[in-house]
Amino acid sequence: MLFIRITALLMLSFSAISAAFNPTPEQIEQFSKLPKAQQEALAKQYGIDLSTIRNLNTNSAQTVSNNQKNTIKPRNSSTIEEQEDELKPVEHTLKPFGYDIFSGEPTSFAPGESAEVTSDYVIGRGDAINITLYGKESASHTLVIDNEGRLSIPNFSPVQVAGLTYEELKQLIKNKISQEAIGLNVFVAMSQLRSMRVMIVGETYKPGSYTVSPLSTVTHALYVSGGLTEIASLRNIQVKRQGKTIATLDLYDLLLEGDSSGDVSLRSGDVVFVPSVGSQVKVEGAVKREGIFELKDDDTVDSLIKMFGGFKDDAFLEQVQVKRVVENSRQSIISVDFINGLGLFKPKGGDSIKVKSVKNEVVDSITLIGAVARPGHYEWSKDLAFDNLIKSIQNDLLPQADLGYAIIVRQVSKLGEIEVIQFSIADALNGKRVFLNKNDEVYVFSRFQTQEEEDKALTDLALTKDEKELQERVKLWHLYETRQFEEKVMQWPTSEEELGLEATKLEDTQPEENLTVFGRTTLLETVISRLEYQSTVGHNKAVFEVSGEVKFPGVYPLANNTTTYSAIQAAGGLLESAFVGFAEVTRAINDGNVRHIRVEDIDAQPLADALLLKSRDTLNVLMRPDWQASYKVHLAGEVTFPGTYTVKRGDTLEGVIKRAGGLTKYAEPRAAIFTREAIKEQEKQQLLKLSEELRKDIASKSFQKSIGSNTSLSYEETDKLLKDLASVEALGRLVINLPSILAQQDTLSLQDGDSLYIPGKQESISIIGEVNYSSSHLFKRGTSIDDYINLSGGLKDRADEDKVYVIKANGAVYIPNRSSWFAVNNQHNLEPGDTIVVPMDASYMDNLTLWSTATQIFYQLGVGIAAIARI
Structure with a gap:
C-alpha cells in the first residue's frame, strides 16, 4: 500500500516534469532511489530520456554539494554604530584565546561539508553504494542500503552489510x-553517505539540531553551529550519548599541541554540550601570545606558560607583575x-x-657617538682603551x-650621575692611552659648527660614493638615538596635537644657522x-663658558682638571685675531661677588695649565x-686702475685713489658719487618709516571721504604711490667734495663696503x-633755469x-633766490x-602733506640712480 502511494506521488511529479521539464532536486533524488527497471518504465511512459534525468541528477548533486559548502559563513554581526566606530582610534583589548578558530555563522541545518570516506568508515542504513560490473557483461548500479541493513544487487542475492567497514x-x-x-x-565506490542528526x-553561537555527515567529529559540530560564545568553555566540551558522557574534549590540547585524540566521531542522536567558561587568567606584555586563558584546577605555571607561548626575548622575568583578587x-x-x-607561584x-x-639600554658596553665611521655599542673588557676601538684616523673616523677635542661621559653613581672626561684623539692615538670604563659614552665632534661649512669641506675632499653613504648612515643612527633619548628622558609628545604644538615651537625657536649633526652644539x-x-645646592652645574676669539664660543661640560688650555681646546682653539698675552677668567664666589682672574700666555700650555677652572667659570679670550x-x-x-682694494682701518679716500694711480684726464671729480653701506641701511629705515606714515595718512583720508568730505584721491593713485615707494631701493650716497679731498683740504676715512x-x-x-617733457639739455653757459624749463x-x-x-x-642741493631765481645773476x-x-x-x-615729501625722495633718488646707471 505504501509502495503504491509513493509510485503515485512519483507519477504526479513526473507529470510535472513532462510538462515543464524543470524537476526540483527533491524530485530527482526520489527518482534516483527507485529500482532501475521502474525508472526505465516511468521514463518511457512519460516520454523522457533517462540519460537526461541522470545528468540532471549529477548537476543536482553538485548543486547540493555547493550548498553544503556554503552552509557556514563568517560572522558579520557588526551594527552600523560598530562600523562607524572602525574609524575611531583602536584601543588595545585582550581577547579570549581560541574563540575565533571555529567562528562562523550557519546558513541552514543542511548536511555539513563533505569529506573523503576512509577505509574504516562503518556502513549504515541509508548509505548509497555505486557498483560497476565489467567483464562478460557491463552494468552500473547505485544501491541504497535498506532499513534492514541489506544491500540488494540486481540478479544477485541480498547481503547483510550494516556494521561493516567500508574496506x-x-x-x-x-x-x-x-x-x-x-x-x-x-x-565498488561510495555514492552518497547517509545523514544523521546531532x-x-x-x-554555542546557534544551538540546535543539525544534520551532519556520519564522518563528523566534535570540532565539526562546533563549526557547523557557528562556533562558541564569549563565555563558552574550551576545556570541558562534553559528548553525551543516551544520557551518559562518553567523551570530553579539551580544545587547548588540540590548539596548543595538535592532539586530536579527544575529537571523537559522532553518531546519530549524540548531544554536544558546551558549558560556561571556568576560571580565567589575563596575560599581556612581553609574551608571544597575549590573551585571556581558561584554567583547570590542575594547571600549573608551566602549563600557563605553554598557553601563552612563552616569553619574548626581551621579557623582564625577575619581577613579573601579577594582580590578584584577595580576601574581601x-x-x-x-x-x-x-x-x-x-615553584612558589600557582596561577589562580x-x-x-x-x-x-x-x-632598552645596552649595559656592560662602550658607546661611540658622533663623527665615527661605525657608531654604536661595543663590548667592554678590562683594560679597554680608546685606541682599541679607534685604531686609524682614515678608517675609523x-x-x-x-682630533683635538673629545669627551667621555661616565656614570659615577647608581642614581645616574655623570662626570665628563676630556681628551685629545691625536694624543690618544700617539701613545697617551685613554682607558674606558664599563658603560662609558665616547663623543667625537666635527671640526665644523654649521652644515654649510661641513658640506663645503667635504665637497672639497671629493668623497667617494661609499664615503657619502657612510656619512648619511651615521647621521641617521645618531638622529635615531637622539630621538630615543628624548622619548624616554624628555617626555617627547605622543599625541598628534602635542606633536603639532612641539613642531610649531621648534620652528619658532630654531636658529637661523643649520647646525651640523656632529657639531659641539648638537652633541653637547x-x-x-x-x-x-x-646639579643641586652645594653641587653646582659642572659647566664652563668660553667667549671671545675662539672658533666655537659657548658652554661646555666641565671635565676633571680642566685648565685654561684645555678649555681653549674644547672651544676649537684660538682664532688668528686672539690676543695670547693674557686672558680673563670670571668666577662667581660664595658671597655673591665676582672675581676676575688674569691668565698669562694662554698659547703656552705649561702656563695656561696653571689655573684649574671651576663650575660656571667664564673664560674670555680678548682680541688683539x-x-x-x-x-x-x-x-x-x-x-687709472679701477677695481676692489683692500684697506685697513684709518685709511683715507685720498690714499686709496693714489694707490689706484689717480684720476684720468677725462675725470670730473666734482661729479663723484660716493656710497656707503651704513648710510644705505639708514635710508632703508627712513623709506620704511615714510611708507608706514603714508599708509596711515591715506587711511585717514579714505575715512574722511567715507563720511562725506570732498577729496580728489583715488584708490588707483594711492595704491600706485605705495607700490612705487615700496619698490624704491636705497643708494646710501654720501655727498663729498672730491676736489677738496684730493687737495688734502678735507679728509674722508674709509669703511668696509665703500664705493666711489x-x-x-x-x-x-x-x-x-x-x-x-623731462629731458637733458646740452649745457650752455648763460642759460637760466627758466630757459631750461621752457626747453622742456x-x-x-x-x-x-x-x-x-x-x-x-x-x-x-641748493634752492635759488625766490625773488630773482629767473634772473641772470643766478646763472653762475x-x-x-x-x-x-x-x-x-x-x-x-587733497592736502596730503606726505605726497610732497615722497615726491622729493623719488626725484632725488632718481638723480642718483641715473648717475650710477652710467657706470
Whole structure:
C-alpha cells in the first residue's frame, strides 16, 4: 500500500516534469532511489530520456554539494554604530584565546561539508553504494542500503552489510560477485553517505539540531553551529550519548599541541554540550601570545606558560607583575620571579599577569657617538682603551672629525650621575692611552659648527660614493638615538596635537644657522642637560663658558682638571685675531661677588695649565688691539686702475685713489658719487618709516571721504604711490667734495663696503619733475633755469614753481633766490652735470602733506640712480 502511494506521488511529479521539464532536486533524488527497471518504465511512459534525468541528477548533486559548502559563513554581526566606530582610534583589548578558530555563522541545518570516506568508515542504513560490473557483461548500479541493513544487487542475492567497514564491504562484494558469477569483475565506490542528526547545545553561537555527515567529529559540530560564545568553555566540551558522557574534549590540547585524540566521531542522536567558561587568567606584555586563558584546577605555571607561548626575548622575568583578587574582594599586586621562583607561584582564576620588557639600554658596553665611521655599542673588557676601538684616523673616523677635542661621559653613581672626561684623539692615538670604563659614552665632534661649512669641506675632499653613504648612515643612527633619548628622558609628545604644538615651537625657536649633526652644539646639548639636572645646592652645574676669539664660543661640560688650555681646546682653539698675552677668567664666589682672574700666555700650555677652572667659570679670550678685519672698497669710473682694494682701518679716500694711480684726464671729480653701506641701511629705515606714515595718512583720508568730505584721491593713485615707494631701493650716497679731498683740504676715512664712482666730463643739464617733457639739455653757459624749463615744454598745472631746486653733480642741493631765481645773476650757479627738479604741488592731492615729501625722495633718488646707471 505504501509502495503504491509513493509510485503515485512519483507519477504526479513526473507529470510535472513532462510538462515543464524543470524537476526540483527533491524530485530527482526520489527518482534516483527507485529500482532501475521502474525508472526505465516511468521514463518511457512519460516520454523522457533517462540519460537526461541522470545528468540532471549529477548537476543536482553538485548543486547540493555547493550548498553544503556554503552552509557556514563568517560572522558579520557588526551594527552600523560598530562600523562607524572602525574609524575611531583602536584601543588595545585582550581577547579570549581560541574563540575565533571555529567562528562562523550557519546558513541552514543542511548536511555539513563533505569529506573523503576512509577505509574504516562503518556502513549504515541509508548509505548509497555505486557498483560497476565489467567483464562478460557491463552494468552500473547505485544501491541504497535498506532499513534492514541489506544491500540488494540486481540478479544477485541480498547481503547483510550494516556494521561493516567500508574496506570490509568492498571485499565482501568482490567475493560475492566472483563466487556467484563467472567472468564478472566489480568496482565498488561510495555514492552518497547517509545523514544523521546531532544536538549541539550550551554556549554555542546557534544551538540546535543539525544534520551532519556520519564522518563528523566534535570540532565539526562546533563549526557547523557557528562556533562558541564569549563565555563558552574550551576545556570541558562534553559528548553525551543516551544520557551518559562518553567523551570530553579539551580544545587547548588540540590548539596548543595538535592532539586530536579527544575529537571523537559522532553518531546519530549524540548531544554536544558546551558549558560556561571556568576560571580565567589575563596575560599581556612581553609574551608571544597575549590573551585571556581558561584554567583547570590542575594547571600549573608551566602549563600557563605553554598557553601563552612563552616569553619574548626581551621579557623582564625577575619581577613579573601579577594582580590578584584577595580576601574581601580586594586587589593586590605580587611580583613573581619567573627565573628562580616558579615553584612558589600557582596561577589562580582572576589573575592579571603583565610581563614588562627589559630596559632598552645596552649595559656592560662602550658607546661611540658622533663623527665615527661605525657608531654604536661595543663590548667592554678590562683594560679597554680608546685606541682599541679607534685604531686609524682614515678608517675609523669620518673626515670631519676633530682630533683635538673629545669627551667621555661616565656614570659615577647608581642614581645616574655623570662626570665628563676630556681628551685629545691625536694624543690618544700617539701613545697617551685613554682607558674606558664599563658603560662609558665616547663623543667625537666635527671640526665644523654649521652644515654649510661641513658640506663645503667635504665637497672639497671629493668623497667617494661609499664615503657619502657612510656619512648619511651615521647621521641617521645618531638622529635615531637622539630621538630615543628624548622619548624616554624628555617626555617627547605622543599625541598628534602635542606633536603639532612641539613642531610649531621648534620652528619658532630654531636658529637661523643649520647646525651640523656632529657639531659641539648638537652633541653637547643632552650632556649639558644631564649635568644641569643633577646639579643641586652645594653641587653646582659642572659647566664652563668660553667667549671671545675662539672658533666655537659657548658652554661646555666641565671635565676633571680642566685648565685654561684645555678649555681653549674644547672651544676649537684660538682664532688668528686672539690676543695670547693674557686672558680673563670670571668666577662667581660664595658671597655673591665676582672675581676676575688674569691668565698669562694662554698659547703656552705649561702656563695656561696653571689655573684649574671651576663650575660656571667664564673664560674670555680678548682680541688683539691692532687687529681688525680687512676692509674692501670699490673704485670705478675715471681712475687709472679701477677695481676692489683692500684697506685697513684709518685709511683715507685720498690714499686709496693714489694707490689706484689717480684720476684720468677725462675725470670730473666734482661729479663723484660716493656710497656707503651704513648710510644705505639708514635710508632703508627712513623709506620704511615714510611708507608706514603714508599708509596711515591715506587711511585717514579714505575715512574722511567715507563720511562725506570732498577729496580728489583715488584708490588707483594711492595704491600706485605705495607700490612705487615700496619698490624704491636705497643708494646710501654720501655727498663729498672730491676736489677738496684730493687737495688734502678735507679728509674722508674709509669703511668696509665703500664705493666711489668718478664719471667723465659732464656736458649736460637734466630737468625732471613736473615739466611737460623731462629731458637733458646740452649745457650752455648763460642759460637760466627758466630757459631750461621752457626747453622742456614748460611747467605742468600741478607744478610747484616756488619750490624748484637744483641738485649739483656731487649730490649737493641748493634752492635759488625766490625773488630773482629767473634772473641772470643766478646763472653762475648752474654747472655741467646739474639737475633741475620741479616738484609737485601737494595741494592737488587733497592736502596730503606726505605726497610732497615722497615726491622729493623719488626725484632725488632718481638723480642718483641715473648717475650710477652710467657706470
